[in-house]
Every structure is written in C-alpha cells, then in structure tokens.
Amino acid sequence: MTLRVGRIPFLVCAPFFFNSVGRENEFSEVAFVDGPPSVHSAGLKDGSIHLSPASSITFAQKPGAFVLSPSLCTSCSFEVRSVKLFSRYPIEELSDKRIRMTSQSKTSVTLLRILLENRYGLRPEYLPGLAAESTDDACLLIGDLALEENERHRFAYSYDLGTLWQEWQGLPFVFGAWLISKDALSARLRPVLDDYMVRLETGIREFRKNPSQALDVWLAKYPVNLPRPLIEDYFSVLDYHFTDERKQSLSLFFKLAAQMGLVESAPPIEFLE
Incomplete structure (x- = not known):
C-alpha cells in the first residue's frame, strides 16, 4: 500500500x-x-x-x-505576505461591499470572515472566485497569486491576514x-x-x-x-x-x-x- x-x-x-x-x-x-x-x-x-x-x-x-x-x-511572524485582502476601500468601510473570496483555501476564507465580522463588526457580501472582477470591491487571494498581486499595486488598500490576527489576538496564526x-x-x-x-x-x-x-x-x-x-x-x-x-x-x-x-x-x- x-x-x-x-x-x-x-x-x-x-x-x-x-x-x-x-x-x-x-x-x-x-x-x-x-x-x-x-x-x-x-x-x-x-x-x-x-x-x-x-x-x-x-x-x-x-x-x-x-x-x-x-x-x-x-x-509567520506577524505578516505572512501570501494571504491578503486587497481592497478598493479601507477595511472599516467594507460592510455591504462585494468581496471575492478565493476558492483555494477554506482556512483563509474562515479567518477573513472571523476578522471582518468579529473584529470589525462588518457584514459584507461574499462571492466565490479566484480573483476580483471589475464589479468587486475587494478580493482575498492566497499563495503565489497573492504574492504576485502585491507587485501589481492595483488596489488602494491591502491587508495581511496574519498581521490582522496577531494584532487582534496577540498570537501568530x-x-x-x-x-x-x-x-x-x-x-x-x-x-x-x-x-x-x-x-x-x-x-x-x-x-x-x-x-x-x-x-x-x-x-x-x-x-x-x-x-x-x-x-x-x-x-x-x-x-x-x-x-x-x-x-x-x-x-x-x-x-x-x-x-x-x-x-x-x-x-x-x-x-x-
């Protein structure tokens, strides 16, 4: 076997x-x-x-x-770099906004929901997909796609989920x-x-x-x-x-x-x- x-x-x-x-x-x-x-x-x-x-x-x-x-x-030590929320708005303004959620990792999707809803008290609209479409306000990317998006600078704001968690809970994710x-x-x-x-x-x-x-x-x-x-x-x-x-x-x-x-x-x- x-x-x-x-x-x-x-x-x-x-x-x-x-x-x-x-x-x-x-x-x-x-x-x-x-x-x-x-x-x-x-x-x-x-x-x-x-x-x-x-x-x-x-x-x-x-x-x-x-x-x-x-x-x-x-x-990671605070930032992980390869699990990030890219947004056209500050994170505090994402209630009722459209967020494209990667289909590649349930952990990252779950973590983002915990952060947005528990830490920030937000209620956005979550959409499945690998990358943002033109009508999306933000997107969650992981792995090499996130690293590559870091270099494109197409979004006004980006948030490292490892950093957001450790700032909130005082623990590495x-x-x-x-x-x-x-x-x-x-x-x-x-x-x-x-x-x-x-x-x-x-x-x-x-x-x-x-x-x-x-x-x-x-x-x-x-x-x-x-x-x-x-x-x-x-x-x-x-x-x-x-x-x-x-x-x-x-x-x-x-x-x-x-x-x-x-x-x-x-x-x-x-x-x-």
Missing part, C-alpha cells in the same frame, strides 16, 4: 517538498499528488490522500479523523498544519509514514541551510512571476515550527469558527505520537 501525500505547488510549501521534486522515485512507497489546499482538504476528508500541509480548518471539519504533526506547521489521516496509522503504513516525516524534517533543515539551491529546484518545476530577491526574502517571514503558542492560536481559531457556525464544533487537537 502506498502513502499518498498531498503536495501543494505554492512557494510557501517549497521547504516541505523541494527535495521530492524530480526525485519522486527515491520515495518508493510514497505517491505525491499535486493540488491547492482546498483540493487536498477534500482528499483528506474523502480518503484519497493520507497527509498534507493542508488548510488547518480541515481538522475541525471532520473531527476525530486526523492527527497533526506536533512539530510542523505553516505560520497557523495557516497550514500537517494533517495526517488516522488511516495512515495502520500497521502497514505507519513505518512508511514515520520514515517520510523524518525525511520531511531533514528537508526543511536542508532548505534553511541553502535556500537558493533549493529554490532553483522548486522554481524549475513551479515557476512564479516574481523577482528572485523578493522570493528569497519571503522566507524571512515564514516559520514552520509548531510552537505551543501556535497550538494555542489554532485552538482559538477553531473556537471562534465554531461560535460563528463556520464549523460544527471546536475539537481538541490530537497529535501524531
């Missing part, structure tokens, strides 16, 4: 996966499946993949189905967590899973030692339309350590989402042992 890993082709995930690009045959019992966080969240829930650094809200959408890596996540289906804890798959998690940690250390070389590999497979210095600087704001503070933040996020009815309940977090 093969361990199926959801690989996200966004720049933010380069440290997780650069050492598998072009070397998939070295992971003999692992199959990589490329797709955005929303696709992998669905795959985790329907059992078509076993693990992925997927949208963190997925854990709360199917309570009891997953465990989390106790050491790895996708977080956890955008992605390594969700592991409990199916992967079977006697057959557990040794493969344990080996993969060790290689994952090793890959992150290798990325930090030589990010330029790692990015050469990544960008050859998943190019982005950004200047190379900006790409390398992007990783100065990212942090992949799942600290106690970040675990506290994730639990709070689930609690607020449940209070708003965006998930049924706020489940206790379970970790891979």
Whole structure:
C-alpha cells in the first residue's frame, strides 16, 4: 500500500517538498499528488490522500479523523505576505461591499470572515472566485497569486491576514498544519509514514541551510512571476515550527469558527505520537 501525500505547488510549501521534486522515485512507497489546499482538504476528508500541509480548518471539519504533526506547521511572524485582502476601500468601510473570496483555501476564507465580522463588526457580501472582477470591491487571494498581486499595486488598500490576527489576538496564526489521516496509522503504513516525516524534517533543515539551491529546484518545476530577491526574502517571514503558542492560536481559531457556525464544533487537537 502506498502513502499518498498531498503536495501543494505554492512557494510557501517549497521547504516541505523541494527535495521530492524530480526525485519522486527515491520515495518508493510514497505517491505525491499535486493540488491547492482546498483540493487536498477534500482528499483528506474523502480518503484519497493520507497527509498534507493542508488548510488547518480541515481538522475541525471532520473531527476525530486526523492527527497533526506536533512539530510542523505553516505560520509567520506577524505578516505572512501570501494571504491578503486587497481592497478598493479601507477595511472599516467594507460592510455591504462585494468581496471575492478565493476558492483555494477554506482556512483563509474562515479567518477573513472571523476578522471582518468579529473584529470589525462588518457584514459584507461574499462571492466565490479566484480573483476580483471589475464589479468587486475587494478580493482575498492566497499563495503565489497573492504574492504576485502585491507587485501589481492595483488596489488602494491591502491587508495581511496574519498581521490582522496577531494584532487582534496577540498570537501568530497557523495557516497550514500537517494533517495526517488516522488511516495512515495502520500497521502497514505507519513505518512508511514515520520514515517520510523524518525525511520531511531533514528537508526543511536542508532548505534553511541553502535556500537558493533549493529554490532553483522548486522554481524549475513551479515557476512564479516574481523577482528572485523578493522570493528569497519571503522566507524571512515564514516559520514552520509548531510552537505551543501556535497550538494555542489554532485552538482559538477553531473556537471562534465554531461560535460563528463556520464549523460544527471546536475539537481538541490530537497529535501524531
């Protein structure tokens, strides 16, 4: 049986996966499946993949189905840069305005709703889609699309969701967590899973030692339309350590989402042992 890993082709995930690009045959019992966080969240829930650094809200959408890596996540120090609200109006004026919401990540959509409705007391109109149309007042973009929009300067205002959350709650936000289906804890798959998690940690250390070389590999497979210095600087704001503070933040996020009815309940977090 093969361990199926959801690989996200966004720049933010380069440290997780650069050492598998072009070397998939070295992971003999692992199959990589490329797709955005929303696709992998669905795959985790329907059992078509076993693990992925997927949208963190997925854990709360199917309570009891997953465990989390106790050491790895996708977080930031205040700004994340790649999860942003771009707006033609100041954020305080967005009630009754049209906001185009990315379909690529339920976590970012949930976080924006919590911020707009709980922090600012706003009630905008939410519309699905990947990018703003001419009639939209604002749009939420994630990943490489958000990084590229940063460089276009087409909107009068932009807001980093990582910063908005930390200013409000005093905690760094956890955008992605390594969700592991409990199916992967079977006697057959557990040794493969344990080996993969060790290689994952090793890959992150290798990325930090030589990010330029790692990015050469990544960008050859998943190019982005950004200047190379900006790409390398992007990783100065990212942090992949799942600290106690970040675990506290994730639990709070689930609690607020449940209070708003965006998930049924706020489940206790379970970790891979």
